[in-house]
Amino acid sequence: MARLIRTEKEVEGRVEEVWLVVDEDPLEQWPAGPLEAVGRPAPRADGLARARGEARYTADVRFPGMLHAAILRSPFPHARVRRIDLAPALAVPGVRAAIGPGDAPELDDRCAYEGAPVAAVCADTFRQAREALELVEVEWKQLEALLDPDDAVARGALLEEPRTTDRGDYERALAAADVVVEATYRTQTVLHNSMETHQAVCRWEGDMLEVYISTQYVWGIRQEVARTLGLPADKVRVVCDYMGGGFGAKNSAGEYTYVAAELARRTGRAVRCALTRREEHVAAGNRNATIQRVAVGARSDGTIVALGGEFVNAVGASGWNAMTEGPMTMLYDCPNVRTVTYGAKLNLPPAKAFRAPGFVEGTFALECLLDELAAKLELDPLELRIRNHAERDPGGKEYSGKQLLECYRRAAPHWERRHEVRARSDDRVKRGVGLASQVWFGGGGPPSYAWIRVGSDARATVVTAMQDVGTGTRTAMAIVAAEELGIPVDHVTVAVGDTLRGPYATLSAGSSTTPSVAPAVRAAAADARRQIDELAEQRYGRGAAFDVAELLSVLGNAQILGTGSRGPNPTGMSVLTFGVQVAEVAVDVETGEVTVERVAAIHDVGRVINPLGASSQVEGGIIQGVGHTLSEERLVDPSSGAILTRTFDAYRMPTVADVPEIVTDLVDVPDAQLSNLGAKGIGEPPIIPVAAAIANAVRDATGADVRSLPITREEMLRALAEARKTRGAAAAV
């Protein structure tokens, strides 16, 4: 039965109190460990279709007469359009319509970053549209660009009021500490670079707007587009069948959707608006750079008594002020914490959420700081973390489930390898081992719904308007339904990604798809299973054993229909994911080359539904983390603010040759308080500790403190030179 509750809702660290309609979840959790289907490795249900090119992505959507749009963007980081003339573009053969500032949402004559959308043209071919854009006459007024985040904070150019945490008495605790370590850490701007660029195809079918879009949230797009265009939500249909990745950058509609919708309205045709890879590198979002000035105070036995920091998020022209202080306020049992977080507003492209936003950056600073503390205390870094383990959430709540100590226990053998790894060092190549812990959300929550139908062939179709952003959630849903129904996994088809043809499901962000939707799928399957049991009782008598296939064969065209919904999260409890990673590196001290040789990843994400899918998420997170740590950086011309890295030769993501050996170990204990599955999300946790684990391994190998990402050769050589200087000074004393 549905009921109305007042509860806290969290998405990637943003918590708000909301009214929620929830359905009770009467199902008992399954026992821990592998079952018939759940907990057993299953290949992607859609793997072959993807590999064969049969899976239809938004990029594959084509309609008869479809037009192609191209967007005119500001070439300056801060400018105003004084005058714009679209007429020359409209005269180009093949061009069907052109729109300028104010003609569609997000097309604006005030440009606060390079790449800000100003105008758009659609034509029979993309090439015609691009060529027509060149002819649009624009008179620009260039304005002063603000590019430096500290400068923005000093001038009060902020996105919102600074966010603060104040727990206990930080100043006093720091003054009383036996040991204090202070340091400044910096992280760079990196780009999502999903395989599929941001794009949408819009067409009007009567009074209904159809939006085919590469998105992480079909329902969010439906609501946003309806609200922005003044349409009833039911008159917007949003479709995303297969999706080529988002990593947080595809949670909202974006100018490309509004441009396509408006041009479709004007031309009466379907219009496709797809960003090029170069646009993607400039104007499709990024993980913002940070400056983190942090301090820790501890007693000589390693008990942390004070943690504090000033965090500056270099957000860009708009976006949100991610929870970079989150790890510091959440990971350790520390009574005295003070943080302040600034969202610096700059004339740079807006940040968007990127796989554990804030926590990737904040964990780099916190977990490196902890190793610097361990070095000063001459304490084992793993021991230091165990000593400061939080039994209760530092915010005061109980944890719904926490297996971090078990993660530490399982990390110990990997950590123990450091003696043997270090011993393989020589004069040129130094080797070392480092570790870092991780805290993140990932519990998901209501609402999410699923329908299921079972036919006379004993095969089932699950319908839920969630989206599989490429993570394998489609397969996870099939596994859960198969388990509950007692049929093979490949007898379950999962239909997703269409707001017209399925019930609401959550957004695919915050590692929430599986923990939110899979319990609803199980509930729907249980509903169907209950009906099947009732039929069985009528046919075979109460309690008699029966064969599902044989029973259902009598259905003919009749179908069993089940519905299910995600129940509430436990009230007043802290639902989090935890983990620890141990990295092994080799550093060439003459050339600054850092090689990550091995990463062991031990994570607690509750019940594991598909170990194969989960380990591929871990591998993906670590590979993306290696890029973030060593080679990726969006570079900006310091005087003009222009983006310099717009192609894959300049913006360096890791290649397969950069991938270390990855050992995945998931604790796989269901969270007893959370849902009928006890499963949490695995999308984001694996990227969180990567940078700190690698940087700590570099310190272990070389004695050099790397406090700035990426650890390029120049950063590594700089840190080595500084370490030599410090050691020289120490030796001189």
Next chain:
Amino acid sequence: MELLRPSSLEALDGATPIVGGTEVVPLLREGLLATDALADIRALVPRGIDGARVGAGTTLAELEADAQVPEALREACRLAASPQLRAMGSIGGNLLQATRCWYWRLDYPCRLHDGDRCHAREGEHREHAIFANDFCASAHPSDVAAALLALGATVRTNRRELAVRELYRLPSRDDRRTTTLERGEVMLELDVPPADASSYLKAMDRKRWSFPIVGVAAARRGSVTTIALAGVAPVPWLLDGSLDDATPLPGTAYKLQIARALVERARSSVA
């Protein structure tokens, strides 16, 4: 745009010649090169390896796998680009690569584009030059050219024979070009004389598929070792003096440090 298959190099008629197209096509797409016609000259340029003679149309993939090829050249090919690009790209085209300087690639009015300032010198230049960087700080990206310089290779074109060294010129106020090839001149064959020992070492931002931060080629004949570098000057750089003569920019000082280490390693590997 037309794609021509001329019957002789004399019939090029202003068309831009391509073999693999891995250099020219991206430049066309970026709008950095404009042409009305491309000429596919694969049938007109020798391809293959015969002792010291290497056809200019030979792919990097063929060179990296052939035991007749001196080690330095083989390694330079193996460490260049990606397998896909090496399967298409020819050694001749590789020598004529344009710089990866982002200002040049983004069409800033820099000195290589006939403008009046080097944006990299005052701007973001971590990938730029440590030698001959006063007029233009761009870095030449060819690994292969450094190997050929160290090996003392020569080139035969449809018009003349010249040392690989003479293929390049530093850009100047009067002439912004970085090669000496004339219009209509096409490389046909290289002569790569054997060495007693040779090697190529490369520092990159990732393990594969990156242009060199610093590439170092060494070739020894008897007691004489020749060193050449990639990624350190607007043209491939024959080290006839000392690394102490380098003039690094604030953001490229680290390159000199890497060059010192790699030159020493390359020297000892051919000793």
